[in-house]
Amino acid sequence: MGSNIGNTLKKYTMVIALVVIVGIFYIGTEGTILLPQNVNNLLSQNAYVFILATGMLLCILTGGNIDLSVGSVVCFVGGLGALLMSKGYNVVIAVIAMLICGILIGAWQAFWVAYINVPPFIATLAGMYAFRGLSNVILDGHVVAISNTTFLNVFGGGADCYIPDFFGGGNFNITCMLAGVIGVAIFVINELRARISAKRKGYSTTSSFAFIVKLVLVSVVVLYMAFKLAGYKGIPTSLIWIIVVVLAYHYFTTKTTMGRYLYAVGGNEKATQLSGINTKKVYFFAYTNMGFLTAIAGILTVARATNAQPTYGMFYEMDAIGACFIGGASAYGGTGSVFGAIVGALLMGVINQGMSIMGVDANYQKVVKGLVLLFAVIFDVVSKREKK
Amino acid sequence: MGDKVLKVLKENTMLIVLVAVVLFFNFTTKGMMLQPSQFNALITQNAYVYVLATGMLMCMLTGGNIDLSCGSFVCLVGVIGAKVMVEKQMPVIVGVLVMLIVGVIYGALLGAIIAYVNIPPWIATLAGFLALRGWGVALMNGASNISPLPVSFSTAFTGKLNDLLGGPVIGGVQYNMTSIVVGIIISIVAVFLLLNGRATKLKKGYQADSLLSVVVKCVVITAAIMLFAYKLSLAGGIPFALLWVAAIVVIYSFITSMTDFGRYFYTIGGNAEATRLSGIDTKKIMFIAYLNMAVLTVVSAFLTMGRFQAANSTAGTNYEMDAISACVVGGVSAYGGSGTVFGMIIGATLIGVINLGMSLMGIDANWQKVVKGVVLLGAVVFEILNNKKNAVK
């Protein structure tokens, strides 16, 4: 029983760290940080981080490889979409164009990395500059406003888009709370069903203790968040997109072959090749996919701001990389999870928000960000060294 | 004969590209490219690149390792220095010393983290990239710059060498005699070294290049030096920035090509384990590479502050990109183990020429960024394809 607790603790280190940090800021901000509006901001302001971190994780898994161009590409793709819509193009066309643009950019960089063996950081560093320049070129230095209401409503425009309360709850968004309860219920039922079926077929399962902890933890967190969100206008539309992406990629990295190959390549490339897997294709996929998710992040960014500006996307790559490493991804590849990246992103978001509320200079916030990233990686490298 | 020509071409590709690009821009700008003021601008605007790229070269040699934080560190150290010299009104020498000490401390920290704790350099320096600028700007307390810096400081880095030989005015144009004389002296020294070197080799019984190739080299080098000297003499003389760059470049060229210590950087990049088993302390060398980078970053901060006569919150932006590009375009391998100071100079000059040429042509600053990115990618791909055997993941 003792080792069970020990194991479970180890697995959830980052979650515990998150709770502790929230606690610290709760005291530091005298409770402000957990006000409904701030919880809401935490999620919708950091939507781009969740999306980008998911994509970055896939690249990091393959061997500690990163993509430094995501910020510039977010800006470029967002600008492209804004321009198309301002010229009267249909919103569907604009969105598809943005996604295709992201995929093409991703594929371009993926080609150099996977097939020509250009070190990823150089290939993407070049992209970072090229696409920042191109963003300025297409936007001609201007701010391009987005007025297409469909686009804005669907993608969380103006930071003010929410799923309306179908139950007319006034100050408390019942739909939101209900959604949270239903979500938890579905999750719990699903897990129970899978466990019962596995036990019946005679497959081995994780310990009961770990199982219960997992159920309780997830339920509490989701219900808590739903409660807070309900206290402030309800579910922000961007959250829907975050949930879709996160669930999809969680499934992808745990249940599809390509998803597992990303881990394999990072764990031992030679062994993966000997198992008959084309490792070049795996690298190619990771970077092309990054382009795709960058496009989505671009969409959410310009929707939230209701315009596109040449300065958007600055340091986005830092946030994404930081989230992954804080969330437990290894700097040498082979380990990490979508769940971890999300926790890492939340942790960074909480730190950002907490510091802002406490009135810490924006520049010192950057210093803290940098240091947190550094220590997360040092912690990871040192702890792996000792474990061996 | 054909083989020999091909060989010369292959070894000096970037140099040939440089000449071609200069001629290209000269053509498109209707001769503006080769004006004296451009020569001057090339040096003063890009002095920092040469200095940073030298440090970056040492890091990259050890295995393609880079420093993404140098630009942000330029900002931070500039703010610190400016505070000491302007706000605290300390003598310039104190300011300079403080900046160097800060550089040593940062370099030692970075070196220790990378060499002894085994953190991948790009992560460690990425953290610095973010944290250092933030700290620097925060220290400015909302101001966008700290100025004006003491005149003695600025002129040490942006002034020009006074004409000690009484510049004549010929045909209404002011010439700087010192510049020409210095050019002549350097040319003579270069020719002497080349010829003497060859003679000594022959005397000792070693193989030496043919007299013809040595003579050709002498002629080419003298022509280049005199061209520069001439143009600079028309532009007011030798800028101090050039002296700083020349000093650093000569020192590091010497270290990398003539000392055992310098060679170890190459062998680590070539095969770190074999180097370790040959009795060389590879960790120490990695540590020194990053310590050195930090110190050189401080020097480039001097040059930057001197040029703007202030410490700016935006100082150092994109510097790491420029330094890495200069190295890569100059033939430094992205995987380590090869590359020279001379190659880096060609690379840095080429990039500087492209920047200058595009500005003269009136090309949008943003397209310039795009070109920069494309050139970087192209240079790496070219180098990898050229050396296909060495590119191993």
Place this chain on the structure above:
Amino acid sequence: MGNIILEMKNITKEFPGVKALDNVNLVVEEGEIHALVGENGAGKSTLMNVLSGIYPYGTYTGDIVYKGEVCKFQKIKDSEEKGIVIIHQELALIPYMSIGENMFLGNEQGSKARIDWDKTYAEADKYLKTVGLAESSRTLIKDIGVGKQQLVEIAKALAKHAKLLILDEPTSSLNETDSRALLDLLLEFKKQGMTSIIISHKLNEVSYVADKITVIRDGSTIETLDKNVDDISEDRIIKGMVGREMTDRFPKRNDVHIGDIAMEVKDWTVYHPQFSERKVVDGVSMNVRKGEVVGIAGLMGAGRTELAMSIFGKAYGTNISGQLFLNGQEVQLKNIKDAIKHKLAYVTEDRKGNGLILSNPIKVNTTLANLSSLTSHRVIDKDKEYLVAEDYRDKLKTKCPTVEQNVGNLSGGNQQKVLLAKWMFANPDVLILDEPTRGIDVGAKYEIYCIINDLVAAGKSVIMISSELPEVLGMSDRIYVMNEGKMVGEMSGAEASQESIMSCILKS
């Protein structure tokens, strides 16, 4: 048994400058365990790489006929589809992934878009039981020992429905008990109709399991022994393996003067750097005298390299204990530089991996271990360096256009000469050579033996670690035998024989 399941006909495989396989023929009957034996570099692994598709059809000549069908494999998956599965010497496992996931990597249960994890782990557990492992398939690879990892590899092969299993040195990293367990497993499989080809150095194990033994030497098939017909004792196998003329393979030594003890270790124990409870060298005591060639024989994995590297300035290992004496004085060598200063040299067994810098010129490689001797005020005298490199080129007869040539362009034999030159230039008194003639042709081998003889004639001491018994016997004044980290035998060169060396190993 009886049906021929596999025939490899006239297989020839060439690499630039080397003919690795020369008209090799192999016939394997269904349901038998067929062993491939031969010295290092004889071509066994190359032959199996051809069979498994790692060297695709077109890169070799000859035919692979499996179950009556001519096969043209382009990649590993092609051979696996036919039921031919190869387990390599270096384990192809991902440390941070579970056993179950590793087992089905590339062969996933379910579909590409939906891996059935429950089925994966259930099936994995089944196969694990078949190979005798009690672990849950959810355990991570990094959490189980090498012996068990090897069994996981076999389970992985079974999961691919292997009909013909190829095992390349399966017990090289295993201890007695695990080795025996693995061999018994193979015998179990044989009863169920599995055909196996096993490549192994461990001749006692080969005798234990094999029905037929094919001996390969220098890329050619020499003979095939049949358990039912021929004597398949280790002695008989060795005779087949080595069979070439022993005379004139090794240069004669005139004036053998053996002096005082130059280097001695007492009770030397070294632990593994990562698995810190594992002793890789266990209480070894040995010495070497001036003017003497001491051979260290043993099987792969005996710990000889680890012994040498740990002595060489702690270049390998943790928690090193024991005493080291140089010329009678006890010394503590802090690091490699210290070792070199104390006149020790270690020539690695992997010249390309960690011995030479292939992208650098010969002269740079030659001077690397003692570069400071060519400097004044840290400046390298390049002319002197050139002279030194030329000097060694002449002395060792290295074939190269100039010493400016990159080492990577040289043949194996010449690369080895450059590596030797490098350590000779460091002016050592004691040289430890680890597999000095691995992968080198006969002519170059002879030249290297001459170099070794010259070294000891000049009063130096040479310790030669080698897996080639004839070489050890032909060159050594004295021979030590190591097995599983311990010193299990010592004998003079005159009284040693292959049989006596092998019996030391077998008896331990």
